[in-house]
Amino acid sequence: MNSVNIAIIGTGLIGQRHLDLASKIPGCKLVAASDTHPDGAKMGQKYSIPFYEDYRRMLIEEKVDGAIIATPTNTHADIGIACAQHGVHMLVEKPITGSLSDAEQLVDAAQQHNVKILVGHHRRHNLLVQQAREIVQNGQLGKLIGVTALFALLKPTDYFNVEWRKQTGGGPILTNLIHDIDNLRFICGEIENVYAAASSATRGFEVEDTASLTLHFANGALGSVLVSDATPSPWSYELTSGENADYPFTGQDCYQFCGTEGSLAFPSMTLWRYPKKQEGLPGWYKPLEQLRRFETAENRPLSAQLAHFCDVIRGDAEPLINGREGLKTLAVTQAVLESAQQRVPIAPHL
Ligand SMILES: NC(=O)c1ccc[n+]([C@@H]2O[C@H](COP(=O)([O-])OP(=O)(O)OC[C@H]3O[C@@H](n4cnc5c(N)ncnc54)[C@H](O)[C@@H]3O)[C@@H](O)[C@H]2O)c1
The missing domain is CATH 3.40.50.720 (NAD(P)-binding Rossmann-like Domain)
Known part of the structure; x- marks a missing residue:
């Protein structure tokens, strides 16, 4: 090599x-x-x-x-x-x-x-994110109906000693949600419309501390996302993925994908569905079965990203997320901010 x-x-x-x-x-x-x-x-x-x-x-x-x-x-x-x-x-x-x-x-x-440009949305190099994409895109959940996602955690008060973090643009939408937006685009497909509400009522800074959004995917699925950096909560990619040792691992899930044939909790990779051999019609009176879909010992997305970058430079691979893709994730995230400000649904400017 x-x-x-x-x-x-x-x-x-x-x-x-x-x-x-x-x-x-x-x-x-x-x-x-x-x-x-x-x-x-x-x-x-x-x-x-x-x-x-x-x-x-x-x-x-x-x-x-x-x-x-x-x-x-x-x-x-x-x-x-x-x-x-x-x-x-x-x-x-x-x-x-x-x-x-x-x-x-x-x-x-x-x-x-x-x-070549590779954009540092390194979560796309996480093997569990790649597995979730495969499960959703290969139709293992049937047709995707919707997804719920949570970015809910508590940033300590001294995080806000830096002035720009209290001002518009320095908040969880542009800093953190952009990662989840990229994950959801990668796993579920293109987002063609967003409707968002944002609030700064908890901390009272100019910047938002909380937001709620509805996403419309091009394939017809809907998404619902709660973002808050002001709550002691175990449900965020940061605290559930185990990806970064700086964040204590909570063992919870941060995303749930729901399809016509089953549902997937991420990152526990628990798949819920009705057993094939069950008598009668599947539905809410029947017990669901739970399957664990994936185990991985070696899952280091930042190292994998750098190894991939070297492959891209050698001409052995195309960027997993190129400049145009990075631009689309930015466009969706900016549409969230714009929708929250104008209080109307916004189609990302792609
Ligand atoms: N992928 C991730 O999870 C992740 C995590 C943190 C930050 N980021 C991104 O990485 C970037 C840097 O963030 P950070 O938290 O490391 O910031 P930082 O402030 O800790 O570091 C930035 C460094 O760049 C230097 N710098 C500024 N202008 C420069 C120039 N013209 N030439 C050379 N050096 C210059 C600064 O002196 C500073 O040392 C941001 O775009 C941020 O969004 C990504």
Whole structure:
């Protein structure tokens, strides 16, 4: 397997996790890092790699095959376009950019310079998410009728010591729900309309702390989602997936998919249906059977995402979530905000 040269741009919270993985994954060679903050130099020393305060100089001086862009969202477009101009493939953290017009420009630049974009919606690399998609899309639940999803947890009060997190755009819709929107698009299919209500009544900040939404999928299924970062609750992807050791695992479910032949709870992967050999008509007076559909020991989505990025760079795979897909997830999430503000249903601007 040919080794590919990877550079990290932005060595903050998520950038440090990428640095750690890029230094370990076979076939991936960590060659340089960049951050505008001089403290980033410590990362260069830690991994014995060149460190640059100016990523543009890094792109000129180092031989980089792929860059991981882990800087604040509003910088993704400029940095990504510079990478494209240097012929460097990119893994862009989510959301792809801060606006749809920026995302369009980035996707166009990548196409023009023939480089690949992988968007960091890493949950698509979770084997349970992939299994749920297979169960739903292969018709194992029959025709999909609907889905319920919960992102309900408590962010500690000191999370809000950072000013932007109290202001419009800094809340759970753009920060957290975007992950669930991407999961639901990946598992259930395209979302063509959203109707949302948002509230800031619990904390009283400008930003929402709670939202409720109705989703219309193109295949006719409906979705119902409750979002709140102000409740002590065990029901969120964060606390149920066991994906990130920073979050205590609750063993609960966060999504329920309902079809004409059965239902699936995620991530316990419990499938409920009526036994084939039951006498009489299936229905609410008859006992349902419960099946566990999947067991997995090795499920590390962030590592899997990076290994996949290296395959994309080598030309051995197409991005599991490319720039256009990342743009669609952003468009649906922005439609949620727009619907909540205008109090009308909104079709995502795709
Ligand atoms: N996939 C996930 O689950 C996940 C989790 C956290 C954050 N994110 C995303 O990752 C991105 C970064 O978030 P974070 O929480 O790590 O932020 P952060 O503030 O901890 O880190 C960002 C870093 O980028 C640096 N930076 C800013 N402008 C730069 C530039 N022009 N060149 C080089 N470095 C620059 C900053 O100095 C900082 O060190 C955001 O888009 C965020 O939405 C994704």
